[in-house]
Amino acid sequence: MTTAPRIDMSRCRTVRDALRAATEQLTAAGVPDAAVDARHLVAYALQCARSELLRAPELALSDEARDRLANALARRAAREPVSRIIGEREFHGLALELGADTLDPRPDTETIVSVALALAEEIRASGEGPLKILDLGTGTGAIALALLAALPDAQATATDISPGALAIARRNAERHGLADRVRFVQSRWLEEIGCRYHLIVSNPPYIPSDEIGGLEPEVARWDPRSALDGGPDGLDAYRAILADASRVMEPNGWVIFEVGHNQADKVAALAVNHGMVPAPLDWPLLSDLGGNRRCVAVATSGRNLENKSWNR
Numbered sequence: 001m002t003t004a005p006r007i008d009m010s011r012c013r014t015v016r017d018a019l020r021a022a023t024e025q026l027t028a029a030g031v032p033d034a035a036v037d038a039r040h041l042v043a044y045a046l047q048c049a050r051s052e053l054l055r056a057p058e059l060a061l062s063d064e065a066r067d068r069l070a071n072a073l074a075r076r077a078a079r080e081p082v083s084r085i086i087g088e089r090e091f092h093g094l095a096l097e098l099g100a101d102t103l104d105p106r107p108d109t110e111t112i113v114s115v116a117l118a119l120a121e122e123i124r125a126s127g128e129g130p131l132k133i134l135d136l137g138t139g140t141g142a143i144a145l146a147l148l149a150a151l152p153d154a155q156a157t158a159t160d161i162s163p164g165a166l167a168i169a170r171r172n173a174e175r176h177g178l179a180d181r182v183r184f185v186q187s188r189w190l191e192e193i194g195c196r197y198h199l200i201v202s203n204p205p206y207i208p209s210d211e212i213g214g215l216e217p218e219v220a221r222w223d224p225r226s227a228l229d230g231g232p233d234g235l236d237a238y239r240a241i242l243a244d245a246s247r248v249m250e251p252n253g254w255v256i257f258e259v260g261h262n263q264a265d266k267v268a269a270l271a272v273n274h275g276m277v278p279a280p281l282d283w284p285l286l287s288d289l290g291g292n293r294r295c296v297a298v299a300t301s302g303r304n305l306e307n308k309s310w311n312r
């Protein structure tokens with residue numbers, strides 16, 4: 001790990017000084033996108049919005065802000081993610097608290113939300129009552145809360161094996177005024193679930209066990225291993241969920257998974273083996289902004305999907 005010299009904070013009299021020095025320190029430490037992270041951390045140190053940095057480059061830093069910045073830069077130089085230093089991450093427009101028991105939700109996971117919203121529109125058009133959503137392995141609550149924020153008539157159940165993660169997810173729900181529409185359940189996948197749902201969403205652990213050590217340090221060192229480790233081939237969680245999914249799905253329901261970069265075909269095949277029907281893997285919504293197949297969507301057994309338009 002690259003060790004960068006700590007900057008002399010006494011030189012950082014203004015926002016401009018702090019941005020320059022912070023970028024230099026993070027660059028020397030080999031941190032990717034050092035200038036971007038520097039802006040985040042200087043704003044955090046000043047407890048202001050990043051946009052304010054541009055408007056007031058000559059704003060003086062207090063001693064407290066300099067101390068906060070020095071500490072934050074040392075942590076980032078050690079490859080602790082910015083989101084964990086700040087204590088929150090924005091996901092689909094929601095600021096979410098993070099913790100040691102939660103995965104750091106990333107922009108690619110918003111693909112699940114886009115897919116779920118498109119399928120929710122179809123389900124609602126068929127005359128179904130309030131949508132029922134199940135989020136398996138909720139972590140911060142990111143996916144469930146993003147869907148509830150976009151679907152005012154929906155109700156959700158969010159599960160996690162970790163009590164610590166559930167406590168954070170509950171606080172995030174309260175923060176965004178969504179707590180009255182979500183129920184939190186400690187459960188290993190579907191073990192404690194008995195109701196039926198229209199949409200089952202999950203970003204399960206999918207990294208093969210022996211590949212975790214080779215991940216970026218921001219992931220390997222800071223995300224909980226239980227949220228990463230998908231077993232020898234990365235598919236253990238998918239097997240466990242698909243083996244029991246039909247029991248808790250409404251007749252017109254869907255399961256929507258995030259998958260690893262080379263796992264879409266394998267997860268779709270697992271679904272077929274359980275008598276379920278995958279949406280076409282070339283459906284554009286299933287890919288992230290980089291064009292990678294990020295999601296697999298699976299319908300209940302016996303569904304005829306041939307007449308559905310998959311172009312949008």
